[in-house]
Amino acid sequence: MSRGRKKRILIAKPGLDGHDRGVKVVARALRNAGMEVIYAGLHQTPLQIVNAAIDEDVDAIGLSILSGAHNTIFPKIISFLKDRGASDILVFGGGTIPKKDLKNLKSLGIGEIFTTGTDTHEIIDYLDRTLKR
Amino acid sequence: MKKKLSTDEMVKRLLAGDRRSAARLITLVENEMDDHHRVMSLVYPHTxxxxxxxxxxxxxxxxxxxxxxxxxxxxxxxxxxxxxxxxxxxxxxxxxxxxxxxxxxxxxxxxxxxxxxxxxxxxxxxxxxxxxxxxxxxxxxxxxxxxxxxxxxxxxxxxxxxxxxxxxxxxxxxxxxxxxxxxxxxxxxxxxxxxxxxxxxxxxxxxxxxxxxxxxxxxxxxxxxxxxxxxxxxxxxxxxxxxxxxxxxxxxxxxxxxxxxEVMDQVKYDRVEQELGLIFKDELQKIIFRGLRGTGKKREYIESIIEQQNDPYSVVKEVLNNYLIPGE
Amino acid sequence: MDNENGTETVGRGDKGSSGEDSFRNLSGFKIKALYGPEDISHLNPETDLGLPGEYPFTRGIHKTMYRQRPWTIRQLGSLDSPSRANERIRHLLKMGATGISLCLDMPTIMGKDSDDPLAEGEVGSCGGVAIDSIEDMRHLLEGIPIDEVSINFVSNSQSAVLLAMFVAVAAERNIPLEKLTGTMQNDILKEYQAQKSYYFPPRPSMRLTVNTLSFCNKFLPRFNPISISGYHLASAGATPVQELAFTLANGFTYVEEGIRSGLSVDSFAPRLSFFFKAHNDFFENIAKFRAARRIWAKTMRERFEAKDRRSCILRMHAQTSGSSLTAHQAENNIIRVTTQALSAVLGGTQSLHTNAFDEAVSIPTTGSEKLALRTQQIISKESGVINTIDPLAGSYYVEALTNQMETECYKYFKEIENLGGVISAIEKGYYARIIADSAFNYQEEIEKRKRTVVGLNEFFEEEEIDIELRAADPGFEDEKISGLTDLKKNRDQALVKTCLNDIREVSQGSDNIMPALIKAVKSYVTLGEIIGEMKEVFGEYREDYIY
Known part of the structure; x- marks a missing residue:
């Protein structure tokens, strides 16, 4: 096992929806790629997520939203991060998110949104690329 | 933003109870980054x-x-x-x-x-x-x-x-x-x-x-x-x-x-002794391996032990003599 | 969101799968190149198969099957507002649907009123209907003959409350309770195992389920109080054999609990029904359905000593696999749905939902929904598969596979038993671990191209995919909240308080909770208020493990 800087990723599923198959598959894929995955579980509020991300000093927050609540939840996360001077924490997401919302979410500062059909390696590569520091 | 704060500034904020600074400093010591020792010496008086x-x-x-x-x-x-x-x-x-x-x-x-x-x-x-x-x-x-x-x-x-x-x-x-x-x-x-x-x-x-x-x-x-x-x-x-x-x-x-x-005094003494021991062990190892780096000596030593031409104790003694107590 | 509509994350590519390893079904069974008499040498046609309509019902639950009793064509009839859902139900009935499934929106699923801060942005979500109070139930059922059309409420943790509303509305319309038909999914166990829409810990939830069971047993003899659902287990990642084993084990647990509450097995077991997924592997699915009936029948008779043959009959609803549908080359889904639906029919289902081919990426259009419905009608009326009963019986392969499904199931039963039963196994994280493993394996198989998904990891074509969400009408959330605010303002507040107090008291004791709930919903106490009160007594559940 290699020493040194490990990527720390907070994975959470905000909102009311409990379908956690995707989020758990991604969490495991990231762990298998050598990352430290802080799993915050289901039904988390944006504030809980941001507080956990700050305490754990994660490099990124990954959120799964399938219920259509992305336009409510993502902006809150971004704004709480900003309030706490932690905008450098990357936020990415996955789920069922239409293109028209994607553009808007990215302009808010969401790094990337992975939709249906994404290979988990795409997510790993993305984090490797983006979190190089 | 992450790079902007100096270590000293972060410690200052930590002492004021700032979570973000605490979190970042923990990452810094966890990863044994460059300022690790400085952070700990700034922090220690407050523990x-x-x-x-x-x-x-x-x-x-x-x-x-x-x-x-x-x-x-x-x-x-x-x-x-x-x-x-x-x-x-x-x-x-x-x-x-x-x-x-x-x-x-x-x-x-x-x-x-x-x-x-x-x-x-x-x-x-x-x-x-x-x-x-x-x-x-x-x-x-x-x-x-x-x-x-x-x-x-x-x-x-x-x-x-x-x-x-x-x-x-x-x-x-x-x-x-x-x-x-x-x-x-x-x-x-x-x-x-x-x-x-x-x-x-x-x-x-x-x-x-x-x-x-x-x-x-x-x-x-x-x-x-x-x-x-x-x-x-x-x-x-x-x-x-x-x-x-x-x-x-x-x-x-x-x-x-x-x-x-008086147990507490003893407990504190034991804890510090142990902590000190750990740090010594760690730092000594780092110094020695750093000294050996690039000389090819480390591999030579290890192979000589595997081939039973040498034993670990003799190797350690030899290395210590060479790198730590050069006077002897 | 109803995961019946979800899709899985899968990889893409263009290389095909190959090698011996690719001849495995979704349960991971190695499939032989050829099956012959030696593979079913132990099969006793009399005791293992029987005749259709006879114990152990492997060949189907009716003597004449689809020649006289066509399966119910059951489609989804939900949309954000109760009145829009009502319109849609009427439309579907006009189109020839013979049963309706009704999904709820996320806040209702989680027992929260539309005005709950945590409901923000999710009111009327995912094509589910928002139900806060009896007022919503009235609008939803308006003009629908609920003593003739069977409505399947895809309702779980909140079932006791919805049942109370349903019963209260029927009473207002002077429909005798004994005439009411329909189904509550009300399968709480699989919530902890797969779908994760739970509020209370498993044991109090089980008590509520048993309360609804005895209530229906007494007053709603034609109503199905629990639909034991494997579909969600499969959608969460369970393999078909795991789906089968876990679902049946859950079913047996409900039977045990019903008996423990003082009901005789034959008084309620005939009303239990099942819900399975029709997944991609054609014969595996057929074997799964056949094995399900046999295991259920044998266990009911041998272990629970059921005397009534209907207690031994496993009636099922099936749905094609939403999770097998791809966003890429979405038209391919028409074929997937067709083969899955065909396997469900050959497996002997009593009721079938076919998914719309475009639902992985968009809001199904009237056209795609019609196509889904017509798919069933074509199978039923054109393909000729219904002309004879259980046409696959005696097939070396199908019978061998049915046997293997059964054998493997018993291994899972043993594991669950060793953990102290289903609820203990839930508490110990057994299901979470197995299902996470299976989901991850499936994903890996696809990413490593050991399993082909046409149009995705083989025969892939670049295309622009956009996802269209089944969002509620803009403004619906505000409208719903303002209606609810009015309702909460204009009711007898003292009465509301009394009702909530009653609910608290009954919850603390052991009496059936249904009368208190019926009184409460009639007094305009809302779903969120009732669940909130119960949480105070029962506590809240949280899944706290990750695998």
Missing amino acids: GKAMILGITGAGGAGKSTLTDHLIGKFRNQGKKVGVVVVDPSSPFSGGAFLGDRIRLQSHSRDDGVYIRSMASRGYLGGLSRATYDVIRIMEAMGNEVVIVETLGAGQDEVDVIHIAHTCLVLVTPGMGDDIQAMKAGIMEIADIIVLNKADLDGADRSLRHLQGALTAGSFEEGEWMPRVVSTVSVANKPEDLQGIDELTETIAEHQAYLRKS
């Missing part, structure tokens, strides 16, 4: 006052839920609480699932609680040392209680617990044989043995076992004899919880014992 509580036990024993309740008790006493939860890294990928936060959610909205998950990794300086540093940072942050929770799996993790003033070992009913096997180890580190999930079948038997084992041990007059406390830490309703108050009181008694006897 030493917190009560350090160690909690260990097998997976599934209910450590995190118990921790969750204890946090509540300390918060009721008005104390700020820091928690370090150590989880194992995967030996295959080096990654880890750090999922204990889910069980510590009752306090996710409380500013007086700071929780940090740590993977056991393959720390160059050892897990213990990294954890000690994290605990120090939590102390400097102003936490009056620091709880360190580890899976009592390997020696490395048991060592971590040595820094605690009061150490809780969790067992569950039905671990009968395991308890027998663990007995020696438990005696060594436990100040309080918590028989958790005491509502399960076989709890009475386990309790008798544990108490029997303890009375069989020899303790000197005035010496702390480990106590057994039965608890139920997993319950859906608060009224179904058991033994949390008793446990809190027992912890307080142990603390009082430490304070009134």
Whole structure:
């Protein structure tokens, strides 16, 4: 096992929806790629997520939203991060998110949104690329 | 933003209780980055006052839920609480699932609680040392209680617990044989043995076992004899919880014992001695390996041992002579 | 969101799968190149198969099957507002649907009123209907003959409350309770195992389920109080054999609990029904359905000593696999749905939902929904597969596979038993671990191209995919909240308080909760208020493990 800087990723599923198959598959894929995955579980509020991300000093927050609540939840996360001077924490997401919302979410500062059909390696590569520091 | 604050500035903010700075400094020491030593020397004068509580036990024993309740008790006493939860890294990928936060959610909205998950990794300086540093940072942050929770799996993790003033070992009913096997180890580190999930079948038997084992041990007059406390830490309703108050009181008694006897001085002395030993070991190793780097000597030594032309003790002696005591 | 509509994350590529390993079904069974008499040498046609309509019902639950009793064509009839859902139900009935499934929106699923801060942005979500109070139930059922059309409420943790509303509305319309038909999914166990829409810990939830069971037993003899659902287990990642084993074990648990509450097995077991997924592997699915009936029948008779043959009959609803549908080359889904639906029919289902081919990426259009419905009608009326009963019986392969499904199931039963039963296994994280493993394996198989998904990891074509969400009408959330605010303002507040107090008291004791719930919903106490009160007594559940 290699020493040194490990990527720390907070994975959470905000909102009311409990379908956690995707989020758990991604969490495991990231762990298998050598990352430290802080799993915050289901039904988390944006504030809980941001507080956990700050305490754990994660490099990124990954959120799964399938219920259509992305336009409510993502902006809150971004704004709480900003309030706490932690905008450098990357936020990415996955789920069922239409293109028209994607553009808007990215302009808010969401790094990337992975939709249906994404290979988990795409997510790993993305984090490797983006979190190089 | 992340790069802008100087280490000294972050320490300043840490001392004022800033979570973000605490978090960032922990990352810095966890990764043994360049400023690691400087951070620790700035932090050290602000440590030493917190009560350090160690909690260990097998997976599934209910450590995190118990921790969750204890946090509540300390918060009721008005104390700020820091928690370090150590989880194992995967030996295959080096990654880890750090999922204990889910069980510590009752306090996710409380500013007086700071929780940090740590993977056991393959720390160059050892897990213990990294954890000690994290605990120090939590102390400097102003936490009056620091709880360190580890899976009592390997020696490395048991060592971590040595820094605690009061150490809780969790067992569950039905671990009968395991308890027998663990007995020696438990005696060594436990100040309080918590028989958790005491509502399960076989709890009475386990309790008798544990108490029997303890009375069989020899303790000197005035010496702390480990106590057994039965608890139920997993319950859906608060009224179904058991033994949390008793446990809190027992912890307080142990603390009082430490304070009134001279034991505390000895405990502090032992802790610092151990910490110092760890740092020496680590730093010496670093110096020596750094000295050998690029000379090809390290490989030569190792191969000579494998080929039985040499033995590890002679090699160490030779290296020490060459690199540390050049005068001799 | 109803995961019946979800899709899985899968990889893409263009290389095909190959090698011996590719001849495995979704349960991971190695499939032989050829099956012959030796593979079913132990099969006793009399005791293992029987005749259709006879014990152990392997060949189907009716003597004449589809020749006289066509399966129910059951489509989804939900949309954000109760009145829009009502319109849609009427439309579907006009189109020839013979049963309706009704999904709820996320806040309702989680027992929260539309005005709950946590409901923000999710009111009327995912094509589910928002139900806060009896007022919503009235609008939803307006003009629908609920004593003739069977409505399947895809309702779980909140079932007792919805049942109370349903019963209260029927009473207002002077429909005798004994005439009411329909189904509550009300399968709480699989919530902890798969779908994760739980509020209370498993044991109090089980008590509520048993309360609804005895209530229906007494007053609603034609109503199905629990639909034991494997579909969601499969959607969460369970393999078909795991789906089968876990679902049946859940079913047996409900039977045990019903008996423990004082009901005789034959008084309620005939009303239990099942819900399975029709997944991609054609014969595996057929074997799964056949094995399900046989295991259920044998266990009911041998272990629970059921005397009534209807207690031994496993009636099922099936749905094609939403999770097998791809966003890429969405038209391919038409074929997937067709083969899956065909396998469900050959497996002997009593009721079938076919997914719309475009639902992985968009809101199904009237056209795509019609196509889904017509798919069933074509199978039923054109393909000729219904002309004879259980046409696959005696097939070396199908019978061998049915046997293997059964054998493997018993291994899972044993594991669950060793953990202290289903609820203990839930508490110990057994299901979470197995299902996470299976989901991850499936994903890996696809990413490593050991399993082909046409148009995705083989025969892939670049295309622009956009996802269209089944969002509620803009403004619906505000409208719903303002209606609810009015309702909460204009009711008898003292009465509301009394009702909530009653609910608290009954919850603390052991009496059936239904009368208190019916009184409460009639007094305009809302779903969120009722669940909130119960949480105070029962506590809240949280899944706290990750694998």
